[in-house]
Amino acid sequence: MTSELDVDEILHRLTLKEMATLLSLSDFWHTAEVPRLGIPAIRLSDGPNGVRGTKFFRGVPAACLTSGTGMGATFNTDLLVEAGELMAEEARHKGAHVVLGPTCNMQRGPLGGRGFESFSEDPVLSGMAAASVIQGIQKSGIAATIKHFVCNDLEDERRSVNSIVSERALREIYLLPFQLAIKHANPRCLMTAYNKVNGEHASQSKGLLTDVLREEWGWDGLVMSDWFGVYSVKAAIDAGLDLECPGPPVVRKIDTLVHEVSSREVAITVVHDRVRRVLELVKHALKSGVPVDGKEDAENNTAETAAFARRLASEAVVLLKNEGKLLPLKPAAKIAVVGPNAKFARIFGGGSASMTPYYAVDIYSGVQSKVDYAVPYALGCSIEKNLLDLGKLSVYDGKQGVRCRIYKEPADCPQRTLIDEFHLDSTKLSLFDYKNAQLEGNLFFMDFEGELHAEEACEYEFGVCCLGTTLLFLNDELFIDDKTHQKLRKGGMGVCTVGDVRARHLEKGEVVRFRIEFGSAPTLRAGDADADGGGFMHVTAMKKEREDDLIARAREVAAAADCVVLCLGTSPDWESEGFDRTTMDLPGAQDRLVEEVLSVNRNVVAVNLSGTPVAMPWIDQVPAVVQGWFNGMESGNAIADVLFGDVNPSGKLSLSFPRRLEDNPAFLTFRSNKGEVVYGEDVFVGYRYYDKVGRPPLFAFGHGLSYTSFGLQNLAVSITQTTLVATVDVTNQGDIPGKEVVQLYVSPPETSEVERPKKELKGFRKVLVQPHATETVSIEVPLRYASSYFDAERHQWSVEKGEYMVLVGNSSASPLLSAKYELTKAEFWTGL
Structure with a gap:
């Protein structure tokens, strides 16, 4: 078998049955092989936060990394490239040529069952984070698969629900992350969503797969279905779906496809197009150096892997609140650890993100490693x-x-x-x-x-x-x-x-x-x-333990401590593929547990492990709050590093935390109503909505504190014919090094023809600043991307003439530096 496939030659020699065989996987994880022509099977593997390999049951251990919302919270594109590089190395150890990730859907609201898999409520942060991970995965020849295209934003009736969304919102919010990832990283593969979009299943939508993806964006990779996400033979093949997953096929059965072609329901030229892309992927995979049918191993469980997982996880941690400078903790203090997420390592959400990790460090173990006494512990309640x-x-x-x-x-x-x-x-x-x-x-x-x-x-x-x-x-x-x-x-x-x-x-x-x-x-x-x-x-x-007894024990432990690390949150039982949450409330008796612990000790650090927002009715009474996400196998160590000040926190919220579920923009429409879900908030997702209605969330998008303080000054903005450039000085006003995220938002002209958000994130950059030093940060954004909205009447992006405002700060709700630029000519554009 040669390592270089001649695709054109093979296409001429394939029989129709062989072509039909190639258009679906042969099993759960492998493409079909055609030994007669030297076409091998290549391997795919799940990869939202780690490359699992081919097995759920008795899976080979793998590196489990920070979940999507945690990766987004790093706001560090260079770090996410490194994460992709580690995923590629993990893929090699699992004999995989294709990683089924990253996930790039949007958090319309806080209840999405798979919300933790994606990066953010903001399309620019989502798209740039996805692009970075893809760049890292594909540096060494492994193929990345961006998913799920598009509007797979809830799990309720996910295979049949019809996402009804305006063309403008579809373009500006839901397609834009994919557009940016394709522009900046060119993923080899794309996976379609289960759901319908405006009445048509995404996996058989010619408008999405051909008109937008192929023709407008000029992308030429392989389109695969989600698992069991194909609903037709002719419509899907004609629309541009190359590969049915998994196999043996449910829909593209060989005899059925042969019959469709022989009866001229499906044109043979279209089949050739679909097969060509499968063969091009196989050809690419052979160049990666990953053996076909290779063995899976856990030999990447190294000190280097652990160190990176810990560094990634620590940059994801967000310090939400720190009254009285309770944090960082002092090792000499008597610290107790309490809560249902203290000794249970909640390192990933449920469904496709679940895996067998090399190991998992819980918060209790991380805290214990920092002190020289036996740390007191109490469960407090069960979730x-x-x-x-x-x-x-x-x-x-x-x-x-x-x-x-x-x-x-x-x-x-x-x-x-x-x-x-x-x-x-x-x-x-x-x-x-x-x-x-x-x-x-x-x-x-x-x-x-x-x-x-x-x-x-x-x-x-x-x-x-x-x-x-x-x-x-x-x-x-x-x-x-x-x-x-x-x-x-x-x-x-x-x-x-x-x-x-x-x-x-x-x-x-x-x-x-x-x-x-x-x-x-x-x-x-x-x-x-x-x-x-x-x-x-x-x-x-x-x-079988009484709730009162568990809480009484927690009170006893907390009362005897100088400080309590209270470990709260959710778990794969509550955040998972297959269902959505019904409430933002913390499961079980956790809210009561917080109140009872506070009644005996006011020095409480609440550490929340969840992939998406939770309600915090006790927020005014708890002096310090940390968002720890589903943070991978080094979660406990990374969180302890932040709690004790070995790492200065630098994470920023990748999505808004509303005060109440009722406050979020999708509250009335985040469910299937007899097969329909209306995206009623339109383009006003996340912070765009809170800004527009003047309703501050509990914690704003982009919010995150540090153990030092930063000052931003001297904003300067200039434009060329193609680029917006903003520079700003960032000064570390404290005594320790720290990283700050400079966030650039743009406000539209007051004369805009349509209702637009007050401001939208258009660029960001994370910078390390030494104590009492100043760094000048420059952020460049394509001028069209900075200034456009999608004109549904023209079906084009519109750049309006007028005066735009550039706003720069360290969160969407922080005091923002401002400067203006003016465009004297309107224009329309399409494509990348």
């Missing part, structure tokens, strides 16, 4: 939706976890065929991608064994739910039956059983032997399995 993973609480043969055996036949069969056996550290398993050469399909049976050792005398709750069938035995007695009488409910990624939760009293030191008998998805009795492959199983357990 687990489905109890804790029984496998994490159990042992088998002296090792944490359970023994798993997989058979062809069920447990009641007298003679069974054992096909697999291994040790697992979890009983919360996604099994849709389990494969075994001895299986002909997706039907298999798993037996698990382990022991639970009771730490104290109390009631323990056990829970079961699944996509398949599950029996849980305790000491050889059937305890929970999720097989005989099943009911279905909607789960995060499809359907699952309602299951059951039962309690059992255990004495301190009691050992409970348990056995789990699981049948894969085809054994489901309550209905048809709505999943590819083996389904999933969740078997969980937790001490």
